[in-house]
Amino acid sequence: MVGKLDSDDLANFVLSRTGAPDEDVLMGPKYGEDAAAIRFGDRILIASSDPLSLARERLGTLAVHVACNDVAACGGDPRWLTNVVFLPNDDPETLDVLTGQIDAEADSLGVAIVGGHSEYAPALERPMVSMTALGVADEYVPTAGADPGDRVLLTKGAGVEGTAILATDFREDLDLPAAALERAEGFFGDISVVPESAVLRERATAMHDPTEGGVLNGLVELAVASGVRIDVERSSVPVREETAAACEAMGVDPLRIFGSGALLAAVPGGEIDDALGDLRDAGIEASEIGVVTETDDPGVDLDGEVVREGVRDDLYALWE
Known part of the structure; x- marks a missing residue:
């Protein structure tokens, strides 16, 4: 089976296991919420992570935008990215294409790539990119805020x-x-x-x-x-x-x-x-x-x- 966990597994094994409590976490893991909100001085830090592996032709392009979109949809301005790149074999050409796409799309958004990790993972059948986007906001806009009459x-x-x-x-x-x-x-x-x-x-x-x-x-x-x-x-x-x-x-x-x-x-x-x-x-x-x-x-x-x-x-x- 490919795709997201079902709601029961998500609730039982992921959303119920969130580590130590922290009063500065304004929004942590919840169904439908794609980004976290963390008190950051007088502003809010928005953070979101997403993996991609199936869209082989434009994997790097999509990885940047999917992560940054989640920050933006929560009211933030994306500013920083970290990325983890897994390659199924020693393939510098694929790495060149992926990192070139990531660099170009981040630059187009005015977002800095500030870190990450790359390695070969022979167990994989195709490349995988896991991207984390960070940004700042004045107010967090949730998924869970819709009211009757909207x-x-x-x-x-x-x-x-x-x-x-x-x-x-x-x-x-x-x-x-x-x-x-x-x-x-x-x-x-x-x-x-x-x-x-x-x-x-x-x-x-x-x-x-x-x-x-x-x-x-x-x-x-x-x-x-x-x-x-x-x-x-x-x-x-x-x-x-x-x-x-x-x-x-x-x-x-x-x-x-x-x-x-x-x-x-x-x-x-x-x-x-x-x-x-x-x-x-x-x-x-x-x-x-x-x-x-x-x-x-x-x-x-x-x-x-x-x-x-x-x-x-x-x-x-x-x-x-």
Whole structure:
């Protein structure tokens, strides 16, 4: 089985084992929360770690953005990175490509690489990168902050990251025009949610970066963490033309494939128009996709189907 732990194993063996208590930890490990918040003088230190191994063509690119996105989605400005690189064999060419990607993307975000570790691990079948991003914030924006009456918006569209992965890792399997494949691969340039996070953090009650399991899984994590129901109509979720074509060709659901590049945010109902206007002024696509309602049974109502548990990413079946 590839992918995240199920909720029971996560609760029993991970979230219940957090070491010594520390009064400066404002947010530690919790379901749906992708970054920690630590009191840091009069500010807050935001820290997040993520491993990647499956997107072989742009592994270094994604590793930087996935980690930095989590810091940004919690209200922080990413500033520092550490990375751990495992290679399955003595392969300087792959190391050169990975570290080149990491360097370029970190530089594009104005983020410094401050340490890490690299080694050969023959037990692995493919390279793996584990990235830790650190940043600072004035206020922590949780995943678990959505309130009944809030509106939920999504930037860019569903499956941005997944589309770029399909156009590279599975290019030979996609019977699509070359121009469409080039546009889809270009979605790697849309993976960062740092800009929209900075725009929305003053208004949002909750923000979340949907990664594994896509927009649907991101919505489930936001809803369950907040103890609410989110009502969503599939037709309201923006899906780019290239995403729709690639997903149809590979038999996967745009709402259930890797979703980095989109930001989910809950904002008070009276501020949704202003929030969308702020994003529009910043040149960022966004749409209102759902409403938060009170419930004793948290989850996502998608066109009448209630989803309460985490969603396994559709792309995993393509790699297995």
